[in-house]
Amino acid sequence: MTELDVEATPSPLVELDQERYARFRTSFEAVTNLGHRLLAARLAAADVLPAPGAAAGRDELLARLAVSPGYQRLGEALLDMLERADLLRRHGDRLAVTERVSGAAGLAGDAAVDAAATALRREHPEAAGYVPLLVACQTQLIEVVRGERPANDVLFPGGSADLVAAIYRDNVQLDFHNRLCADRVREHVLGFLRRYPRSYAQVLEVGAGTGATTGPVLDALAERAERLRYFYTDVGPAFLRLGRQGFGATRPHVDFARYNVEGAPGEQGIEPGSMDVVLASNVLHATLRISGALRHCHALLKPGGVLVVNEMTSRLDYNTLTFGLAEGWWRHAEDEPRVESSPLLDVPGWRAALRAAGFVDVRAYGVPGLADGEQVQTVFTATAPGGTGPAR
Ligand SMILES: C[S@@+](CC[C@H](N)C(=O)[O-])C[C@H]1O[C@@H](n2cnc3c(N)ncnc32)[C@H](O)[C@@H]1O
Incomplete structure (x- = not known):
């Protein structure tokens, strides 16, 4: 049964401009294509890939790439990607370099890369924000995977979050999912306040980061701010300092606290069983064990409380080529069921994990008209059992 039920939320908060979204998808594909070509150009220039037409064993290619221990999973993922992009082609147990690599070889120099990036941004403004991070990561890939340059120097040069923040700016896909989160949190908060008219609703956001999801959520809750505590x-x-700067001054109902979702709330000064809604946007995949993180989210909730999870649910080569440079992307435990070559779960994987953590009434929300397997990003809601029924 496909349970993606975004149509069931007829709120202006979750309207999606389908035409713009289709343009975005096309543009994003073009960005990914540039990523593949940059990767091939870099690996060819560093003599990791032999000349087009020549072949090498997988282990030999990995040895030439010479990744440091934390990047073993990334090395494997890059070879798989080159094969899927037809830059490497399997012949028996060897991988042959295809002619497509000759086409990419022109991207070895800085000037050529700049020209390709500028042209792509001009032709595909819907996904232009993705280009600078991709270029930074791919032009420094070899140094990072060999442990010669810290990934943070590339992802956050000089400590600045600008490269990553550019992705979030005016992004039709991320905006839509953030509004979807806001709509789900709002529905449950309003339901709670209707049922308990003399109480405060308590919402805790895990891994709020720079507040990209927090902003739309707080805006959606603004009319009930006097009845809300938001952690x-x-x-x-x-990130807490950033949060205070962004939201602290104008919103007295927002509190700031350090919380690691890999540990139990009670051990970190947060009252277990005290939250009406827990929100986790783009954070749970980064944990060692999603099963443990979900148990801790469950422990934060009152009976009948709701967890809202916003997560990437398809592996995207763009993410492997950029966020994959962060060692944390690959830190999940070996025995954790994740989508191959990624730290992610797909839609059925999240449903199963949420149910296994004791949640009931698990629902998934995504882009209308797309099947579960095509959802790049999905919002899930799941209820901690024991309440007196849905607070609608
Ligand atoms: C990709 S960012 C997402 C930020 C924000 N929620 C958003 O959607 O834009 C991931 C955030 O999760 C935080 N994070 C990573 N591991 C965490 C953990 N174990 N517990 C709490 N937060 C964590 C990081 O510090 C970072 O701010």
Whole structure:
């Protein structure tokens, strides 16, 4: 049964401009294509790939790439990607370099890369924000995977989040899913306040980061701010400082606290069983064990409370080529069921994980008209059992 039921939320918050979204998908594909070509050009220039037409064993290619221990999974994922992109072609147990690599070879120099990036941004403004991070990551890939340059120097040069933030700016896909989160949180908060007219609703956000999801959620809750306590949490103190700057001054109902979702709330000064809604946007995939993180989210909730999860549910080569440079992308435990060559779960995987963690009434929301397997990003809601029925 496909349970993606975005149509069941007829709120202006979750309207999607389908034409613009289709343009975005086409543009994003063009960005990914540039990523494949940059990767091939870099590996060819560093003599990791032999000349077009020549072949090598997989282990030999990995040895030439010479990844440091934390990047073994990335090395494997890059070879798989080159094969899917027809830059490498399997012949028996060897991989032959295809002619497509000759076409990419012109992208070895900085000037050629700049020209290709500029042309792509001009032709595909819908996904232009993705280009600078991709170029930065691919032009420094070899140094990072060999442990010669810290990934953070590439992803956050000089400590700045600008390259990553550019992705979020005016992004039709991310905006839509953030609004979907906001709509789900709002529905449950309003339901709670209707049922308990003399109480405060308590919402805790896990891994709030720079607040990309927090903003739309707080805006959607603004009319009930006087009846709300919102806990902006993250494992990183720097993000709490950013959160305070962004939301602290104008919103007295927002509190800031350090919380690591890999640990139990009670051990970190947060009352177990005290939240009406827990929100986790683009954070749970980064944990060692999603099963443990979900148990801790469950522990935060009152009986009948709702967890809202926003997660990438398809492996995208773009993410492997960029966020895959962060060692944290690959840190999940060996025995954790994740989508191959990624830290992600797909839609059925999230449903199963949420149910296994004891949640009931698990629902998934995504782009209308797309099947589960085509959803790049999905919002899930799941209820901690024991309440007195859905607070609608
Ligand atoms: C990709 S960012 C997402 C930020 C924000 N939620 C959004 O959707 O834009 C991931 C965030 O999760 C935080 N994070 C990573 N591991 C965490 C953990 N174990 N507990 C809490 N937060 C964590 C990171 O510090 C970072 O701010």
